[in-house]
Amino acid sequence: MTRCFLFLLLTVRLATAEDGANAWLRYAPLPQANNNHSIPLSIVALGNSKSSPVYTAGQELQKGIKGIFGKKLSTNGTKDTSSSIVVGTIDAYKKAYGDFDEADELEEDGFFLSTEGRDVLILGQNQRGALYGTFAYLSRLAQNKLSPISYVSNPHAPIRWVNEWDNLDGSIERGYAGPSIFFRDGFVVDNVTRVAEYARLLASIRVNGIVINNVNANATLLNARNIEGLGRLADAMRPFGVQLGISLRFDSPQTFGGLNSYDPLDLKVDAWWANITNQIYKRVPDMAGYLVKANSEGQPGPLTYNRTLADGANMFAKAVKAHGGIVMFRAFVYDNHINPGNWTADRANAAVDFFQHLDGKFDDNVVVQIKYGPIDFQVREPPSPLFSTLRKTSTAIELQVTQEYLGQQSHLVYLAPLWKEIFEYDLRVDDRPSKVKDIISSARFNRPLGGSAAVVNVGTNMTWLGNHLAMSNLYAYGMMAWDPAVLPEDVLQDWIRLTFGFDRQVMNVITEMSMKSWPAYENYSGNLGIQTLTDILYTHFGPNPASQDNNGWGQWTRADSTSIGMDRTVKNGTGNAGQYPPAIAKTYENIESTPDNLLLWFHHVPYTQLLKSGKTVIQHFYDAHYEGAATAQSFVMLWQSLKGKIDSERYEHINFRQMYQAGHALVWRDAINEFYHNLSGIPDQAKRVRNHPYRIEAEKMALSGYKAYAVSPFHTASGYTAIVTTSNSTIGTATANITYASGTYDLAVNYYDLIGGRANYEVSINNRTIGTWTGDLEDQLGHAPSIYLDGHSATRITFKGVKVNTGDILKIVGRxxxxxxxxxxxxxxxxxxxxD
Known part of the structure; x- marks a missing residue:
């Protein structure tokens, strides 16, 4: 009877669907054997205000322990005679119970956690620290880490922010999980429940600030109704210790305020910003500060008036300083109309060119926010040389959780290993240890501020980011911003336990998939430092290497019929290598010492250039793209091995996306290989490129109501051609005799899923329906869609185990x-x- 009951209980648990809204804060019950772990009988929260993080900590303890152990603890004003969980600030603890030995070890936002004594002590340097300690304690319990511990934890850097690129109309630039949780129809939303839930998630990973609107800002955020709305948002986030910040549009005094100028040295402009800032702080007294993008990608800024970027940043810094605010000023400043015909022109040089002469001229509450690489969130870049250039100016690193160039949450790419490489990179400033993580923390140059910011772009989708597995990146960002020394695999496995439980196979499979995902994506998108070979002129999602060159955006590959790569040497090229400290510059200047994975970032070479592996550049491209796509195929089988071990809702959600990624990885593989094969004329030694013996090209089938269509870019269609219906009201039919040997096959159809319609398809053999589907990926996936037949809309559907006889008739009907x-x-x- 007991065995039957346990089986039923397990079945119920597995069948219970989860939508992902709780992310890693599920507080799922521990396995029964550990459910009797001794915990204190009461909670003592040393803080009474319901808007305080300490009060929130007490509520979170109640919720967490009830979920994990099924026990409701009493809430007392003083310690229980038996045992209590005491949570509060060091000062509050001292006032209630006397001295505390570890008090001097705690830094701002830091916490002390001890489970070694009769009482559990969770004490923060401030209220936010107490809440962080609470989440740390509950995380240990939820992961079944029940052994006694006692330790102090301090943040690596004071700034640990996220940036949301939300627009006031409710859309999100580079967002893949639905509309904004902050804005709708030009105004701040009225219902802030979802905002509070997001603040809770951020607090649990020790993020202390959030900029809620797009860096391409809209000045109407500053109207009276929206300022009141900002206060409503701040009120919702304050109990979690998350401070609100906003992005500003530089020309707001003119376009919104009615002035005839936005010159930062104009006293009227200065006074206007001071006044609007005072209005905001009156409603949001603890606002974190401002984020500013200026003079980049057509945005207005101080250079319009021949003022410096420091002049612009300091204008805002003065306005917020009296309120304790800071200004994050983006170093993403470049001309997007540079001349590709100029061999020495280089967008990668822009940040240093614009900022190096301003070092020491920024006010002390200005932080220059630097993208991790010199271009734009590519699959691999060297660290920005600006980290080593600004020695007297506070800096923060800008990362990207939203996968703008890296699969847009439709491809699994676990980003922590990429970030780890950047954090640990030693720039050797003055030939001394100068890791990026120590530069941004201010440990290396002893500056007043520093830290991290990550572009996240959550939406109203219950999964927050549009994909359950993508949440590992948000979790990892918070943990690494707090402590960059943590290992990506360790962080990942903590997240897996919290998100999916304790099954060993689940742990092994998700670990394997995640840790292989970044190298796989690099292999089938862009490798050897060539950048992510996506379409930079359109959606940044699918393959289009031709889009990189011959335009003003500067993400060039300099690919021609004989050679490829940017020459960034001082001797012959753009001089970018020389922006790095001498030891690093010497490495990159010399082709022999440049690592292969950055070869094409720093050097222009023939396709026949030999790598350290012994392969030529072009053969490496062919091989890597096949290897990466094959790894993506393996993710499907790995994930499907977990059926029955994960609730059906999350299992099916992820299974769909892994099958999509497997198909789209083939689109990437074929498009990139075809492009460079066509450009170079050099064959693949393994004879795979252009050799697809298992394919029936649609344009070679017998067509009725369909016609051939030349796809652009050409390399995003097999044989450069697809078929489309002759009109938008004509049903198309394509038929072919099957010449393959009789047997059982997987039948795969590559098609294009455009936004703006939901076509229907049916595939049959001898009039026996094999499968039907609808072109509705815009309803199921969050990536930026396309209105064209191209590498963004190309996709695949596969029907397994189809029995076929030679001579059978294949038919596809498209509506x-x-x-x-x-x-x-x-x-x-x-x-x-x-x-294939």
């Missing part, structure tokens, strides 16, 4: 909808274990 003309690229009949 167009809207602007989507039921496009098809090819059909593959794949023997077991074969991927």
């Amino acid at each position: 167009p909808d809207g602007i989507e003309p039921a496009p098809i690229d090819y059909v593959s009949f794949l023997p077991p274990g074969i991927v």
Whole structure:
């Protein structure tokens, strides 16, 4: 009877769907054997205000322990005679109970956690620290880490912010999880419940600030109704110790305020910003400060008036200083109309060129926010040389949780290993140890401020980021901003336990998939430092290497028929290598000492250039793209091995995305290899490129109501051609005789899923329906969609275990909808274990 009950209980638990809203704060019950762990009988929260983080900590303890152990603790004003969990600030503890030995070890936001004595002590240097300690304690319990511990934990740096690129109309630039949780129809939302839930998640990973609106800011955020709305948002986040910040549009005094100028040295402009800042702080007295993007990508800024970037930043710094605020001033300043015909022009030089002469001229409450690499969140970049250039100016590193260039949450890419490489990179300033993590913490140059900011872009989707697995990146960001020394795999496995439980196979599979994901994506997108070969002129999602060159954006590859790569040497190229300290510059100046994974970042070489591996550049491209795509295929089988071990809702959600990634990785593989094969004329030694024996090209089938269509860019279609219906109201039919040997195959159809319609498809063999589907990925995936047949809209659906006889008739029927003309690229009949 007991065994039957336990089986039913397990079945119920596995069947219970989870939508991801609780993320890593599920507080799921521990395995029964550990559910009787001794915990104190009461909670003593040394803080009475319901808006205080200490009060929140007490509430969180109640919620967490009830979920994990099924026990409700009493809440007392004093310690229980048996045992209590005491949470509060050091000062409050001293006032209630006397001296505390570890008090001097705590820094701002730091906490002390001890479970070694009769009482559990969770004491913060401030209220926020007490809340962080509470989440740390509950995280240990939820992970079944029940052994006694006692330690002090201090943040690596004071600034640990997230940036949300939300627009006032409710859209999100580079957001892949639905509309904004902050704005709708031009104004701050009325219902802030979701905002409070997000602040709770951020507090649990020790993030202390959030900029809620797009760096491409809208000045109407500063109207009276929205300022009141900012106060409402701040009120919702304050109990979690998360301070609100906003992005500003530089020309607001003119476009919104009615002045005839936005010159930062104009006294009227200065007074206008001081006045609006006072209005905001009156409603949000603890506002963290401002984020400013100026004179970049067409945005207004001080350079318009021949003022310096420091002049612009300091204008805002003066306005917020009296209120204790800071200004994060983005170093992402460059001309997006540079001349590709100029061999020495280089967008990668822009940050140092604009900022190096301003070092020491920024006010002490200004922090220059620097993207981790010199270009723009690519799959691999060297650290920005600006980290080593600004010695008298506070700096913060800008990372990107939202996967703008890296699969847009439709591809699994665990980013912590990428960030770890950047944090640990030693720039050797003055030939002394100068790791990036120590530069941004101010430990290396002894500056007043520093830290991290990450572009996150959560949305109203219950998964927050549009993909359950993508949440590992948000969790890892918070943990690494607090302590960059942590290991990515350790952080990942903490997240897995908190998100999916304790099953060993679940742990092993998600660890394997995640740790392989960044190298796999690099392999099938862009490698050897060539950048992520996506379409930079459109959605930043699918492959389009041709888009990189011959435009003013400066993300060039300099690829031609014989050679490839940016020459960034001092001797022959743009001089970018020389922006680094001498020891690093020497490494990158010399092609022999430049690591292969950055070869094409710093050097222009022939396709036949030999790598340290012994392969040529072009053969490495071919091989890497096949290897990366094959790894993406393996993720499907790995994930599917977990069926029954994860609740059905999350299992199916992730399974769909892994199958999509597997198909889209093939689109990437074929497009990039085809492009460089066509450009260089050099064949693949393994004879894979352009050799697809399992494919039936759609344009070679017998067509009725369909017509051939030349796809652009050409390399995003097999054979450069697809088929579309002859009109948006004509049903198309494509048929072909099957010449493959009789047997069982996986039948894969590559097609294009455009936004603006939901075409319907049916595939059959001898009029026996094999499968039907709808072109509705815009409803299921959050990545930026496309209205074209291209590398963004190209996708695949696969039907497993299809029995086929030689001579059977394959038929596909496509019913167009809207602007989507039921496009098809090819059909593959794949023997077991074969991927074309």
